[in-house]
Amino acid sequence: MLDCFWLGSLKREGISVSQEGVIGLYSDLSELRESPRWKLLRADKAPVVLACLSVLFSVGPDRVLPTSALHERLTRQIGLLRSLGCDLPQTPQQYVIEWLNAGWLRRDFPDESAEEVFELSTDGAEALRVVTRMLRPRSAATESRLASVLRLIQDLAAATNASPQARIDRLLEERARIDEEIDAVRSGRITTLEPQRARERAREAIMQGEDLIGDFDRVRDEFSAINQRLRRELVEGDGSKGEVLANVFDGIDVIRQTEAGKAFDAFWRLLTNPVEAARFEEALRQVVARAFASELDNEERRFLLRFKSRLLEQTNKINVVQSSFASSLQSFVRSREFSEHRRILRLLREAQQGALSLIPSVKLNQRLDFQLDRTSAAVKSVSQWYLHDPSKTAGSAQMEDAQASDARIEDIQAHIRRSEIDVRSLKRHIRHVLAEVSQASISQVLHVCPAEQGLGSVIGYIQLAVRHGVATQQRESVRWQGLDGIWRRADAPLFYFTRERLHELG
Structure with a gap:
């Protein structure tokens, strides 16, 4: 009704309007309004869902998560949001199924995989990109975007020009420009982009x-x-x-x-x-x-x-x-x-x-003397199953007296430290270092907190960096003192632990 009133007003004012264009656009937008991406943006809990999906799938290389990892990480996120007062009554498993049915997640069961994996659907990823750009708006007309459009138009005009002379003239102009730039470089006149313009082009790319x-x-x-x-x-x-x-x-x-x-x-x-x-x-x-x-x-x-x-x-x-x-x-x-x-x-x-x-011979409301027996089965995904909780089953409270052991607690602790990597201590060391700086490499962590288990500590740091660090294409030299008191050095991939991913250490 409002569309008709608006069109009528414009016609009375003598303005030509294409009804087909308005009706077609209205039909397309009405159809788009029912898409999962639009429903996600206008959902009551859109901030909660978008925040969780962004942290789960858009930060770091983990863009595909197995069911167990997804439920574990979502449990931590829901706990943090509940501490802020968000009303989240359902379990993480229920939210995953809800988001899957809404079309915001995609589920797959790869070959040779022990469990299902989840990733963002096309609509879910598109909704996240829209929100991310709203949070980080760009200027209305940047120099890099204008240069990119001009270059595309010029290349299109040249590529579709069938005139041999026009193409020769363009190539000669390009050669003259290149020769002039070569002469300037040889004479020491080298100009580079200003840092602000360079950052602008990088962000546009x-x-x-x-x-x-x-x-x-x-x-x-x-x-x-x-x-x-x-x-x-x-x-x-x-x-x-x-x-x-x-x-x-x-x-x-x-x-x-x-x-x-x-x-x-x-x-x-x-x-x-x-x-x-x-x-x-x-x-x-x-x-x-x-x-x-x-x-x-x-x-x-x-x-x-x-x-x-x-x-x-x-x-x-x-x-x-x-x-x-x-x-x-x-x-x-x-x-x-x-x-x-x-x-x-x-x-x-x-x-x-x-x-x-x-x-012609059977009416719609006519009762037929026929009975159809149908079979059915309740089919559920593995991710909807719940593991058995032994704590809910009361066990026997009777305990037998055991013989006293002559082993000292210090000897037991030393044996444990020799047999496995103390990951808990390594995480504590990383938190201690990141409390002073925003990011740190493995060698920087070892400089502040020496390797207590020798090579085992170094291997533990590398394992944590692969899972929770930021990878680079470079390498670094790490140095540690072994359990035998000898200092050693090795070449290792360069990773950075950052404050932004500190919560992943648990």
Whole structure:
């Protein structure tokens, strides 16, 4: 009603309005309003859900979590939020199932895995990106974005110009500019970007990189939709006359021949090109080493350091998904399952035709002398099961007297320290160091808190750094005194313990 009133007012004022455009946009927005990402943004507990999902899946390399780790970490987060007064009456397991049903999480059971794994769905990741950009707004028109748009328009105009003379003129201008820049460098006149402009361009690259990584979720969903569509076409096709069925029988990868498949293959070839990949990795390394990069926050530097590896991880996942869909499609066609699906579909069509033929003789409210017995089974996910709690079962309170031992408590403690790494003490040392500085490497922690268990302490620090630290591409020298009193030195990967991830140490 308001839309009609608004359109009528504009027409009375002599302003031309496209009703088709308004109606089409209204229809699209109404449909989008029912999407999981929109429902997440307007949920009553949106701050709670977005905060938990962000910490669980968007910080560090853990973008896929097994069920046990997800429940454990979510339990700690819910406890912290409850201490702030948030009303969270359900258990972590119940919240996980609720978010899964809402379409904010995706669940999978990989091959050779002992438990299910969870990750953000496409809609959940998109909602997080929207909120993150609202928390970190950028300026309305930055110099780097303007330069990027101008360069794209100029390249597009040149690439679509069929005039040979125009292309020659452009190449000559480019050569003149390069020659002038070479002469300036040789004469010692080297100009670099100001730190503020350099940080602006770096953040613009990070923002576009985050969008690029987010595109992979949509690509995977698109391949899944293509796989379902092809299976439906195969089942509903007529015999061996269908083009898709004939291509599958001929061994053609029909998923790779789709538009999405061709686009992804082109991206895959570009990313796995040895020359381009080496240049890209070297450029990232140089950018992070520049002085202006020290003004970026830890999360931005970590993104740049892991950008290439994350791209490769995502493309590998998509490549595996694409190949598995193609292989399963081939197996589906050559198995009895395909014939059984077609037989069931044929029976359903016959039943529908039989029901339509009875419409003139059977009324809708007529009682039929027929009883249909149906079977059912309650199917639950493994993640919904609860482990048995022995504390709830009362045991025998009777205790027998044991013989006194002549072992001293000091001897027992010394034996334990020799037999296993004292992880609790290592975590305490890390907390002690991070109370003074915002980040520290393994060698810096060892400098403040010497290795009490020799090499065992060093190995323990490396294990904690792999799980809770920030990885880099560099290495460092660590030094410790062994249990035999001899000082030793080794070359180890460079990790940083940071205050931002201190809560993960438990």
